[in-house]
Amino acid sequence: MSEQDLVVETVRDILAVHEPFVLTPERPWDAGLWGALAKAGLTGVGIPEANGGSGGELADAVAIVRTLAAGAAAVPVAEQLLVAGPALLAANLELPPVEEPLTFALGDAVTAHASDDGDGPGRFTLTGVVTGVAWAGTAQHLAVLAVGPAGPVLALVDVSGAEATSASNLAGEPRGSFVFDETAATGALLTEAQAGELRVRFALARAVQLAAALEKVLAWTVHYAGERQQFGRPLGKFQAIQMELAEMAGEVTAVTALTDAAVQVVEGRSGDVVLAAAAAKVRAGAAVEVVARLAHQVHGAIGFTQEHRLHHLTRRLWSWRDEAGSELYWSRVLATGLLVTGPDGLWPALTRVV
Numbered sequence: 632m633s634e635q636d637l638v639v640e641t642v643r644d645i646l647a648v649h650e651p652f653v654l655t656p657e658r659p660w661d662a663g664l665w666g667a668l669a670k671a672g673l674t675g676v677g678i679p680e681a682n683g684g685s686g687g688e689l690a691d692a693v694a695i696v697r698t699l700a701a702g703a704a705a706v707p708v709a710e711q712l713l714v715a716g717p718a719l720l721a722a723n724l725e726l727p728p729v730e731e732p733l734t735f736a737l738g739d740a741v742t743a744h745a746s747d748d749g750d751g752p753g754r755f756t757l758t759g760v761v762t763g764v765a766w767a768g769t770a771q772h773l774a775v776l777a778v779g780p781a782g783p784v785l786a787l788v789d790v791s792g793a794e795a796t797s798a799s800n801l802a803g804e805p806r807g808s809f810v811f812d813e814t815a816a817t818g819a820l821l822t823e824a825q826a827g828e829l830r831v832r833f834a835l836a837r838a839v840q841l842a843a844a845l846e847k848v849l850a851w852t853v854h855y856a857g858e859r860q861q862f863g864r865p866l867g868k869f870q871a872i873q874m875e876l877a878e879m880a881g882e883v884t885a886v887t888a889l890t891d892a893a894v895q896v897v898e899g900r901s902g903d904v905v906l907a908a909a910a911a912k913v914r915a916g917a918a919v920e921v922v923a924r925l926a927h928q929v930h931g932a933i934g935f936t937q938e939h940r941l942h943h944l945t946r947r948l949w950s951w952r953d954e955a956g957s958e959l960y961w962s963r964v965l966a967t968g969l970l971v972t973g974p975d976g977l978w979p980a981l982t983r984v985v
Contacts (some may be wrong), residue, residue, distance in 0.1 A: 651703035654803030669785035675729035743784035767795035767807030783826035786818035840917035
């Protein structure tokens with residue numbers, strides 16, 4: 632068994648003690664699960680030990696995020712390990728303790744002004760409103776991609792004492808807002824390319840979660856169809872159900888392939904990071920409609936009950952699909968990138984992405 636397999640088994644063992652639950656304003660996240668993950672050093676995987684992390688590669692962090700997503704875990708691990716943490720390190724900003732929840736948001740309506748010389752990591756003040764912040768009100772630190780007079784700014788804000796709105800997504804995960812009024816932050820200037828790559832990593836993080844949740848929904852549906860008896864035989868013996876399961880499997884396979892390919896590109900292998908991540912996010916979002924619909928159709932009425940486990944993932948699928956950029960947004964990015972070399976370059980560009 633590889634080290635990565637051991638990490639995944641550890642996460643599964645922890646999840647077995649922390650069953651998913653319906654999120655409410657009174658209980659918006661699983662603090663107990665976060666504590667267990669932090670104690671095991673899993674909230675710092677993929678972050679160098681010299682920076683306070685647990686070491687490991689991007690693939691290890693992705694494996695953790697996938698396992699937690701499949702378990703409907705209500706913790707900001709994807710944001711911390713795949714987006715905010717690596718972004719802060721790349722910008723030479725000091726990373727908060729990995730035991731303290733860190734999240735990320737796109738602050739297109741937030742302005743960052745340097746309060747020192749602005750050369751490299753320094754002090755900034757933030758003004759404006761950042762909306763749709765994942766785990767707002769539960770995360771202690773926020774890395775926000777803001778707008779600066781000289782270009783994009785990645786700013787780190789301590790939001791442990793800040794008041795956030797109580798908004799949430801369809802799954803009940805906090806997605807509140809913060810109002811900044813010359814709020815102090817540390818930050819660093821980014822190039823447009825660096826800012827674009829940060830948006831890409833955010834989209835890829837959601838694609839990784841979507842892929843894992845889609846795989847789990849398929850597995851649950853196949854299992855249910857095999858054990859649920861109707862007219863004296865399992866549902867899975869009916870041709871109509873077999874066709875629906877096959878359609879679900881095709882969607883999930885395509886999503887997994889594109890997501891894995893995008894992760895490999897981010898790891899530094901050959902390929903265009905933007906196009907690979909855009910393709911993964913678009914394909915994952917498109918698969919949600921098919922897989923979630925057919926899963927509920929096969930499960931029947933029981934799949935719509937609050938007591939059944941299916942909704943823990945399908946509601947997350949419907950939510951994550953629209954986060955970190957919609958399919959329309961990333962489809963436009965993908966189309967622009969594929970057509971940049973003109974008609975003659977379209978087919979070679981397609982083959983490089985898929």
